[in-house]
Amino acid sequence: MSVVWERPEPSRRHRPLLDRPAIVAAAGALADAGGLDAVTLRGVAARLDVLPMRLYRHLDSRDDLLDLLADATCGEIALPAAGVGDWRARLRALAAATVLVARRHPWYVSLLGSRPPYGPHGLAYQEWLFAALDRPGLAVTELMHAADAFLGYLIGQLHLELLRVPAGATAHVPAPAQLSYLARAVAGGRHPTLARIFTEGRQLHATEAFEAGLEIVLDGIAARLT
Amino acid sequence: MSVVWERPEPSRRHRPLLDRPAIVAAAGALADAGGLDAVTLRGVAARLDVLPMRLYRHLDSRDDLLDLLADATCGEIALPAAGVGDWRARLRALAAATVLVARRHPWYVSLLGSRPPYGPHGLAYQEWLFAALDRPGLAVTELMHAADAFLGYLIGQLHLELLRVPAGATAHVPAPAQLSYLARAVAGGRHPTLARIFTEGRQLHATEAFEAGLEIVLDGIAARLT
DNA sequence: TCCTTATCGATACGCTGTATCAGTCACGGT
DNA sequence: ACCGTGACTGATACAGCGTATCGATAAGGA
Numbered sequence: 001m002s003v004v005w006e007r008p009e010p011s012r013r014h015r016p017l018l019d020r021p022a023i024v025a026a027a028g029a030l031a032d033a034g035g036l037d038a039v040t041l042r043g044v045a046a047r048l049d050v051l052p053m054r055l056y057r058h059l060d061s062r063d064d065l066l067d068l069l070a071d072a073t074c075g076e077i078a079l080p081a082a083g084v085g086d087w088r089a090r091l092r093a094l095a096a097a098t099v100l101v102a103r104r105h106p107w108y109v110s111l112l113g114s115r116p117p118y119g120p121h122g123l124a125y126q127e128w129l130f131a132a133l134d135r136p137g138l139a140v141t142e143l144m145h146a147a148d149a150f151l152g153y154l155i156g157q158l159h160l161e162l163l164r165v166p167a168g169a170t171a172h173v174p175a176p177a178q179l180s181y182l183a184r185a186v187a188g189g190r191h192p193t194l195a196r197i198f199t200e201g202r203q204l205h206a207t208e209a210f211e212a213g214l215e216i217v218l219d220g221i222a223a224r225l226t
Numbered sequence: 227m228s229v230v231w232e233r234p235e236p237s238r239r240h241r242p243l244l245d246r247p248a249i250v251a252a253a254g255a256l257a258d259a260g261g262l263d264a265v266t267l268r269g270v271a272a273r274l275d276v277l278p279m280r281l282y283r284h285l286d287s288r289d290d291l292l293d294l295l296a297d298a299t300c301g302e303i304a305l306p307a308a309g310v311g312d313w314r315a316r317l318r319a320l321a322a323a324t325v326l327v328a329r330r331h332p333w334y335v336s337l338l339g340s341r342p343p344y345g346p347h348g349l350a351y352q353e354w355l356f357a358a359l360d361r362p363g364l365a366v367t368e369l370m371h372a373a374d375a376f377l378g379y380l381i382g383q384l385h386l387e388l389l390r391v392p393a394g395a396t397a398h399v400p401a402p403a404q405l406s407y408l409a410r411a412v413a414g415g416r417h418p419t420l421a422r423i424f425t426e427g428r429q430l431h432a433t434e435a436f437e438a439g440l441e442i443v444l445d446g447i448a449a450r451l452t
Numbered sequence: 453t454c455c456t457t458a459t460c461g462a463t464a465c466g467c468t469g470t471a472t473c474a475g476t477c478a479c480g481g482t
Numbered sequence: 483a484c485c486g487t488g489a490c491t492g493a494t495a496c497a498g499c500g501t502a503t504c505g506a507t508a509a510g511g512a
Contacts, residue, residue, distance in 0.1 A: 003407045041500065051461060053501080062500065113339055113385035118408060123417055130419040140427040148386065148430075149439035153375065156382025159339035160374065181229040182344060191349055193356040201366040204374075213375035220446030267469065277492055279470080288469065 004064045005071075005119055018050060020058050024072045027065055028105070036107045039065070070111040071119025077101045079128045087225070088218055090132040095154055095214055102158050109158045138225070146221045153217045161206050230290045231297075231345050244276060246284050250298045253291055254331070262333045265291070296337040297345025303327045305354045313451070314444055316358040321380055321440055328384050335384045364451070372447045379443045387432050 009020055026047040030038045041062055045052040059065050077100075080093040102109050117126060126147075133146050186195045235246055252273040256264045267288055271278040285291050303326075306319040328335050343352060352373075359372050412421045 003404060005411075006407060040498085042498080053462085054460070056501075057459070110336075110340065113382070114336065114389075116389050116404065118404065118411070120411075123411060123420065127417040127420050130423060134419055140423055144423065144427055144430055145435065145438040145442065148383070148435050149379065149442040152383035152386055152439055153379045153443070154382065155385055156339070156380065157374070157378035159381055159385075160378055163340075163342050177229060178342065178344065181232060184232075185344070185346075185349060191353040193360055194349065194353050197356060197366055197370065201370055204370055209371065209374050212371040213378055216371065216375040216446035216450060217379070217443060218446070219449045220442035220444070223445045223449070224442060266467085268467085279493085280491070282470075283490070 003118070004060075004067050007060070009058055018048065018054065018058065020068060021072075022048065023055060023058055023065070024068045027069050028072065031069065031107045032105060036066075036110065039069070041065070066111060067115055067119065070108070070115040070117075071121045073101060073105055073108045073111070074117065074119065074125055075121035076105075077121075077125065079124065082128065082131060087133055087135070088222070091129075091150060091218060091221075092214065094129060094132065095150075095210075098154060099158070099210060106162060109155075109162055113155050113159060133221075133225075135225075142224060146224060149217055149221060153213060157210055157213055161210065164204075164206070229344070230286075230293050233286070235284055244274065244280065244284065246294060247298075248274065249281060249284055249291070250294045253295045254298065257295065257333045258331060262292075262336065265295070267291070292337060293341055293345065296334070296341040296343075297347045299327060299331055299334045299337070300343065300345065300351055301347035302331075303347075303351065305351065308354065308357060313359055313361070314448070317355075317376060317444060317447075318440065320355060320358065321376075321436075324380060325384070325436060332388055335381075335388055339381050339385060359447075359451075361451075368450060372450060375443055375447060379439060383436055383439055387436065390430075390432070 023044060026044045027039045030040075030043050030047065039062075041055055042052045044065070045055055055065075059068075077097050080090065080097060084090070085093070102112070117123075129147055129150070130143060133143055133150075182198065185191075186198050189195075249270060252270045253265045256266075256269050256273065265288075267281055268278045270291070271281055281291075285294075303323050306316065306323060310316070311319070328338070343349075355373055355376070356369060359369055359376075408424065411417075412424050415421075
């Protein structure tokens with residue numbers, strides 16, 4: 001039906017303690033502590049010392065809450081100063097700022113991939129990205145394709161990064177059960193290339209993998225932009 | 227703890243009607259009908275005409291079920307014949323086969339981005355991908371980076387594709403509420419580049435966007451492989 | 453001062469994943 | 483042939499979830 005960001009908050013005649021920023025902040029704290037599953041309306045309400053149904057004066061549903069949380073977290077991404085450096089440097093800086101927030105709030109990655117980025121901060125982010133790529137005489141289609149490739153890689157790679165750090169494992173230290181299973185599965189001989197990688201290749205550092213892939217994408221964009 | 231694919235199914239002394247493939251098939255049917263949310267243990271059990279707790283002889287949790295569903299759906303991806311064409315053609319074919327399945331089962335996209343691809347079909351998929359990129363003398367690191375960029379883009383772009391087809395809208399026909407909201411939000415003047423794209427740029431066809439971005443990534447890989 | 457209307461607090465419903473436990477059936481050893 | 487044993491089933495139960503509903507309440511306008 002309607003869109004969260006166009007629904008006004010109620011005039012607070014009664015009590016000033018509850019507004020959307022407070023609710024979203026509580027939700028974010030819960031997410032940081034226990035992942036998105038921990039963001040329950042009851043949990044948020046309890047953290048604000050309020051009854052659950054009170055939240056429905058500010059939200060229509062839990063989906064609204066997650067939309068607001070996604071946009072608020074997007075707002076945490078510090079957009080670099082516009083217009084400095086060439087487009088490559090600008091895109092690198094944007095990616096770095098995004099990854100920074102995504103590493104601080106792992107749950108944000110799945111929001112990023114599943115919620116339309118149409119909140120105020122999401123729009124600002126997109127505006128910055130398109131402006132960074134834009135140049136006089138560039139066809140709109142080319143612009144969209146380049147932004148698409150960049151965003152697609154960014155979102156996908158962040159997902160992959162989380163997959164490599166399975167639950168219950170500290171960063172860069174895979175869960176031993178999964179690792180030994182992999183060794184066994186690959187040892188069967190039916191996956192020779194995987195086996196080679198598994199034995200020869202050292203574990204990829206997340207940052208290294210991200211940046212290498214990013215350069216690949218930037219190279220591809222460069223080939224199209226000239 | 228342990229990994230689903232290494233846990234044996236129980237010896238079926240009593241009844242032959244229930245095994246993992248049947249359970250996963252039921253789960254897939256439910257997902258096709260109502261998305262991942264519709265895949266509940268009670269729903270799967272009802273569809274198999276069985277009491278819910280019976281499933282726990284074959285699974286440890288709902289997470290197991292989703293892991294199995296993800297791998298089974300990965301198995302639907304028809305891996306092209308190995309070794310035909312150059313690496314570019316091979317990667318294009320793999321991407322096309324993947325997108326085909328993802329479009330048939332939209333829910334698969336979020337599984338793809340959130341479940342480790344370590345089931346038998348997932349391993350086969352990765353083996354195919356790495357083998358398609360491999361060549362004599364290529365450093366393992368380069369191989370990993372290229373595969374990483376490809377997979378990252380693939381997963382991210384599929385997510386983006388779903389975001390552009392919001393719930394309640396048929397494919398390529400955005401929900402009108404969201405569209406008119408966007409028009410209003412962009413008209414504020416604070417997003418000039420977005421505004422230009424919104425008015426000048428025609429709606430991107432999903433397939434076109436995907437393929438354009440893929441070529442960008444392939445170009446980038448080519449620049450690194452030589 | 454009274455009425456209207458927005459807000460609050462509480463209760464309740466249907467749904468979820470899954471722990472528990474008593475009953476039952478099929479098999480293996482003797 | 484029998485019977486103990488252990489695997490498997492079916493039923494019930496519990497805590498948690500999102501949220502619909504509704505009477506009580508308190509504030510603002512006349």
